[in-house]
Amino acid sequence: MTHVVDLDIAEDCAQFYADPLGFVLWAFDWGQGELKDFPGPRDWQRDYLVSLGKQIKTRGFDGVHPVAPMDMATASGHGIGKSAMSAWLILFIMSTRPFAKGVVTSNTGDQLRTKTWAELGKWHKRCLTGHWFSCSTSKGNMSLVHRRHAESWRCDAQTCREENSESFAGLHAANSTPFYLFDEASAVPDKIWEVSDGGLTDGEPMRFVFGNPTRNSGRFFECFNRLRHRWQVQQIDSRQVEGTNAHLMAQWVEDYGEDSDFVRVRVRGVFPRAGSTQFISNEIVVEAKARTLSPQPEHPLVIGVDVARFGDDQSVILVRQGRKVLEIKKYRVDTMQLVGHVIEAKQAWKPDGVLVDGVGVGGGVVDRLHQLGHDVIDVNAGSRAQDQKIYLNKRAEMWGKMRDWLKGGDIPDNDQELQTDLTGIEYGFDAKNRLQLERKEDMKKRGLHSPDVADALALTFAETVVKWSEDDYGDMDVAISDYEPGG
Numbered sequence: 001m002t003h004v005v006d007l008d009i010a011e012d013c014a015q016f017y018a019d020p021l022g023f024v025l026w027a028f029d030w031g032q033g034e035l036k037d038f039p040g041p042r043d044w045q046r047d048y049l050v051s052l053g054k055q056i057k058t059r060g061f062d063g064v065h066p067v068a069p070m071d072m073a074t075a076s077g078h079g080i081g082k083s084a085m086s087a088w089l090i091l092f093i094m095s096t097r098p099f100a101k102g103v104v105t106s107n108t109g110d111q112l113r114t115k116t117w118a119e120l121g122k123w124h125k126r127c128l129t130g131h132w133f134s135c136s137t138s139k140g141n142m143s144l145v146h147r148r149h150a151e152s153w154r155c156d157a158q159t160c161r162e163e164n165s166e167s168f169a170g171l172h173a174a175n176s177t178p179f180y181l182f183d184e185a186s187a188v189p190d191k192i193w194e195v196s197d198g199g200l201t202d203g204e205p206m207r208f209v210f211g212n213p214t215r216n217s218g219r220f221f222e223c224f225n226r227l228r229h230r231w232q233v234q235q236i237d238s239r240q241v242e243g244t245n246a247h248l249m250a251q252w253v254e255d256y257g258e259d260s261d262f263v264r265v266r267v268r269g270v271f272p273r274a275g276s277t278q279f280i281s282n283e284i285v286v287e288a289k290a291r292t293l294s295p296q297p298e299h300p301l302v303i304g305v306d307v308a309r310f311g312d313d314q315s316v317i318l319v320r321q322g323r324k325v326l327e328i329k330k331y332r333v334d335t336m337q338l339v340g341h342v343i344e345a346k347q348a349w350k351p352d353g354v355l356v357d358g359v360g361v362g363g364g365v366v367d368r369l370h371q372l373g374h375d376v377i378d379v380n381a382g383s384r385a386q387d388q389k390i391y392l393n394k395r396a397e398m399w400g401k402m403r404d405w406l407k408g409g410d411i412p413d414n415d416q417e418l419q420t421d422l423t424g425i426e427y428g429f430d431a432k433n434r435l436q437l438e439r440k441e442d443m444k445k446r447g448l449h450s451p452d453v454a455d456a457l458a459l460t461f462a463e464t465v466v467k468w469s470e471d472d473y474g475d476m477d478v479a480i481s482d483y484e485p486g487g
Contacts, residue, residue: 009129013096018056020092021049027091027128034126042243044236045085048074051232052089052206061204063175069200071231073185073223075213076269077238079245082210083119086181089208090120090155093177094144095129097204101171102155102179103196107187107211109159116183117142117157155179160188168195174202185209185220193219213264213271216278217424217448221271225420226449235269277426279399279437284406285422293410296322300352300467304459305342305376306452307335307362313449317345318456324410328418328453335361339368346374353465355379357455379462392436394462399425399437401461402454411457421454 016023021041030040041049052070059067076082086104093100104120106112117137124135124144135144142157158167160182171178180196182188188209196207211220213235223231238244249267256262261272271282299322308315315338319327326349331341342365346354358366358378366378381395391397411418426438440450 006132013129016092017096018053020052020056020089021046022053023092023096024049024088027095028123028126041085041088042081042241044234044241045081045088048072048085048234049088055232056204059204061177066174066202067204069205069207071207071209071223073209073220073231073233074236075211075220075224075233075271076236077212077244077249077265077267079243080236080238080241081243082183083115084123086116086183086208086210087120087123089179089181090144091123091127091129093179093206094133094146094153094155095127097177099149099153099173099176100155100179101153101173101176102181103168103171103199104155104157104181105160105168105183105188105192107160107184111184112157112159113137113139113142120144160192162189162191165189165191165195168192168199170199170201172202177204177206178202179206180208182207182209182220183211185211186214186218187211188220190219212266213269216271216282217426222420222448224271226417228416237268239267277428277438278423279425279427280403280406280422282419282423284403285411285419288406288409288411289413289419291408291410293322293324296324298322298467300465301326301349302460302465303342303345303349303351303354304456304462305338305354305356305362305365306456306459307338307357307360307365308332308450308452314452315341316452316456317341318453318460319345319349319351320457320460323405323408325412325457328412328415328456330417330453335364336368339365339372342369342376343372343374352468353377353463355459355462357381357459377463379459388434390435392430392434395458396427396435396437398458398461399454400435402458405461415453418453418457420448421451422457424448425451425454 012026016026024041029035030038052072055070059070061067074082090102090104093102104116106116121135121137124130124133132146133144134147136142144155146153158164168180178199180199199205200207209220209223213221215221224233224235239246239249252267253263264270264272301319301321304318304320306316315331315333317329318325329341331338333341342354354376356362356366356369356376356378359380359382366376369376379394381393383394385391385394385397387397391400425443428436430436443450
């Protein structure tokens with residue numbers, strides 16, 4: 001009799017292959033027993049499951065040819081039901097996809113064991129397919145495995161220590177679904193994210209990340225910024241979710257303020273305004289994006305050229321006139337091709353000055369432009385600042401001038417990379433109390449890319465140029481004068 005019942009259950013599960021919401025509604029006795037006060041998933045959970053179902057249908061995995069990963073990131077305040085959602089996702093995949101393999105982690109071992117995995121254990125007992133799987137909650141072996149195929153159909157909980165990164169390597173489920181689930185993802189080390197990237201090449205890969213947005217840097221932050229085009233993201237205000245502690249959250253708002261970082265992170269589900277060492281605050285950049293200024297032809301027109309150094313970086317040509325950024329173009333080309341693009345920009349805009357990052361491979365771009373008869377300024381970010389009492393070097397100085405300019409500047413509102421670049425960099429002071437910026441190598445260690453777009457804008461402040469007339473353009477030279485924020 002049990003065998004017949006299991007066949008019926010298996011047939012139902014097959015019908016829910018691309019319907020995770022349908023599975024969750026079917027698999028649990030909503031409104032009965034332990035769930036008597038719960039009619040079903042909350043609104044945001046329903047929307048999430050529907051969205052996942054749409055992605056599954058769109059990809060149409062045929063069991064043979066791998067499809068693009070389904071990457072979903074959710075930032076939220078407290079108490080919205082992330083742990084329950086995590087449990088449902090695991091049980092949905094394991095029940096509808098034979099020989100699926102998954103890895104689950106969280107920010108700490110205690111969080112993983114007492115919250116994330118404990119919630120899975122609770123929902124596993126309630127699930128209509130729960131008897132198919134053995135769920136271990138012991139500290140050294142937290143796993144959910146199919147009773148007949150324990151090695152090839154399983155989900156394991158792993159701590160996220162960097163030295164444990166090999167546990168997140170390729171899951172080898174080419175004919176099924178390899179999946180990762182990160183709880184409190186802001187604190188999961190970047191190394192773990194990198195290894196999981198490599199585990200998404202087979203089958204029908206999925207990755208689900210949840211957390212409070214506690215850091216405005218790192219891979220979780222990037223899901224909502226530089227890598228937003230790769231992820232399906234949502235940010236959830238806990239006050240808009242039914243069943244949360246509205247009274248407590250109202251107290252937090254009263255005590256800390258609606259726009260305090262405490263409320264932003266723990267209630268509103270948005271990233272902090274500024275870390276203690278963030279050089280340019282989010283507010284300044286958001287205001288600059290919202291500002292719309294008229295063209296300023298009376299000011300010099302300058303072009304900044306940032307030259308890529310590494311394979312994952314890009315070269316950027318940015319045009320600025322006065323308080324307004326006019327154009328940003330990004331390229332992944334070799335230096336000689338970039339030279340051609342710089343010449344095209346000069347011909348199109350007839351700038352009063354072109355400032356090129358001449359450090360490293362950028363030196364070849366400067367040399368070639370000079371060889372072809374084009375006057376450009378070679379900027380060495382490591383050279384001395386004009387104001388050596390305040391800035392450690394030229395790089396810190398031109399970023400400082402750019403920050404001052406942003407307070408009244410107009411930047412494109414549709415370039416998320418520029419906003420991420422501007423707000424990602426951190427700062428400190430040297431022994432002489434001079435401002436110094438975080439090294440790009442250290443930014444990469446924090447999971448951030450080189451701030452190519454922001455560097456291109458900063459280059460336009462490396463030296464101040466004067467405006468030339470059309471008649472002067474053919475013999476254009478760059479005149480250096482004292483910095484003026486409006487120039």
